[in-house]
Amino acid sequence: MNSKPHPKKLLKVKKPTLDNMQFRIGELARMTGVSTRQLRYWEKQGYVSTIVRDDGQESRLYSFKAYVKVSVIKQYLDAGEALHDAVVAANVTLKDVKVIQHIMRTAFQGLEMHNDKLMVNLGFFDEQETKRLYVSIESGKVKYQLVDVPDEEPK
DNA sequence: ATTCTGACA
């Protein structure tokens, strides 16, 4: 449309990741079903934290992690727990999730085809790293399998 | 329009 040789402006767009997602208190309230009154109270009690702002703004910002925590607390609340107990239970749950996530990240080494079957590489089975553990699904059942590490691949 | 703090028929 415009033929003038204007300098090309390169638009830098921040990648939309969970880590840079931020919510204001009203949004978080709608997302979680927890009232803004509750969110402010929970913060005052130290149950949930807000993002420290570098700019001169006063309104609260919540991270995605805060969203998750609020959601978990809410679930325990709905299950009948008192607020403090719900927070304690939520902390335990989130800590367990961290462990599970670490295990999953560490264990999953990728997918490989072995004799026409799809195998999940779960990494070395032994400390000496002479065997790898694979898991596959055969007719709906989980099947584990040890495979020798070939000599061509020393470590 | 939304958020904030404080107070309570």
Added chain:
DNA sequence: TGTCAGCA
């Protein structure tokens, strides 16, 4: 915890 006031 809800809600409303009175600000910013």
